[in-house]
Amino acid sequence: MILGLEVIRLLCELIEIPSVNPQLASPSEPKTGETLLAEFIAQKLEAVGISVIRQPVVDRRENIIALVEGRGDGETVMLCAHMDTVSGEGMRSPFTPIVEGGKVYGRGACDTKASLAAMLASVLKSVTAGRIKKTVMFAATVDEEYAATGAVALRDWLRGHSEQLGLPNLCIVGEPTELKVATAHKGFIRFHIRTFGRSAHSSQPQMGINAIYRMAKVIPLIEKYSSEVLVNLRHPMLGTPTISANVIRGGCAPNVIPDMCEVFVDYRILPSQNPKDAWMEFKEYVMASPDIDFQVEFGQPEIIDSGMETPDVPSVATLIKLVSEVLSGVQRVGVPYSTDASKFASIGIPSVVFGPGSIAQAHSLEEFVEVEQVEAYASIIERLIGDE
Numbered sequence: 212m213i214l215g216l217e218v219i220r221l222l223c224e225l226i227e228i229p230s231v232n233p234q235l236a237s238p239s240e241p242k243t244g245e246t247l248l249a250e251f252i253a254q255k256l257e258a259v260g261i262s263v264i265r266q267p268v269v270d271r272r273e274n275i276i277a278l279v280e281g282r283g284d285g286e287t288v289m290l291c292a293h294m295d296t297v298s299g300e301g302m303r304s305p306f307t308p309i310v311e312g313g314k315v316y317g318r319g320a321c322d323t324k325a326s327l328a329a330m331l332a333s334v335l336k337s338v339t340a341g342r343i344k345k346t347v348m349f350a351a352t353v354d355e356e357y358a359a360t361g362a363v364a365l366r367d368w369l370r371g372h373s374e375q376l377g378l379p380n381l382c383i384v385g386e387p388t389e390l391k392v393a394t395a396h397k398g399f400i401r402f403h404i405r406t407f408g409r410s411a412h413s414s415q416p417q418m419g420i421n422a423i424y425r426m427a428k429v430i431p432l433i434e435k436y437s438s439e440v441l442v443n444l445r446h447p448m449l450g451t452p453t454i455s456a457n458v459i460r461g462g463c464a465p466n467v468i469p470d471m472c473e474v475f476v477d478y479r480i481l482p483s484q485n486p487k488d489a490w491m492e493f494k495e496y497v498m499a500s501p502d503i504d505f506q507v508e509f510g511q512p513e514i515i516d517s518g519m520e521t522p523d524v525p526s527v528a529t530l531i532k533l534v535s536e537v538l539s540g541v542q543r544v545g546v547p548y549s550t551d552a553s554k555f556a557s558i559g560i561p562s563v564v565f566g567p568g569s570i571a572q573a574h575s576l577e578e579f580v581e582v583e584q585v586e587a588y589a590s591i592i593e594r595l596i597g598d599e
Contacts, residue, residue, distance in 0.1 A: 326385020
């Protein structure tokens, strides 16, 4: 219970430090990103004698990395959670945490400062008590909510130091999974599609070529691809891939025939799909349609992330057994969204997504996490890395 009290106090401290991703901040919010939070975490680690690596990533924002040598079984566990949040605009109290009704409210409460607080509190307590069994790599990353540059930089650092340090036997990425252990998640591809026409005065539309009308022939093919092709691809935990056109832009004035129209497409893929191949196959499908007898431009994917599937290895089995013991049962699931875990899995680190809170609360105007889940999660992490 002492750890439970400590972790909730620490969670409240983390919420009080705004760490809104600068790309997502409202005009009234600071654009400093994770800078203050990273320094706070670094000072907490250094206060108990843990050396800290401040890894520059983007715009003077830094990942915090700490390595604590274990004295037990020789395995290394990586604990990783991101520091950035989405905007708190519109919330009643985004950066003043409220603890009531067995819940902690505030921006980042579940996504993902609860995981961060529990991981940090467990490391601090275990080190202070001299009870670190496994070697622990603790990492707090930047920019997960926008472009995942923090996870990419950390992945590259891990790969560059693998000969010296070896790769972790297990990586736990803290995200709100309601304490279910996610061993698979989808990847995604985001890209633009553009159609072109010829401008003319709208009083003489026959003199121009309407790019919006052309795009109106492309959009149904996106839906059709889902129902004809993607429905045939299936993962036992993730279901089928999905694709959707989520932003559309075209035209410049109500009295001008538009000469360009574009849509922004989000394509969620399975771990078995290669992102670039999936993008190319979709492009070929659209261009093969007899309705497309005009130029269609497919922009190169702006963001690509592979899906993740966790191998059945002893380190994962150990975690699942421990979760089952603490919670009197465990659910192993797949999640439809993407996380930092895929970056680490891509270099051979067995990775799971596991944390307190629900994804339904993430980014919401009433974001919260249940105190009981945070305390249980901290207990699991403490038992995993420390002596029984």
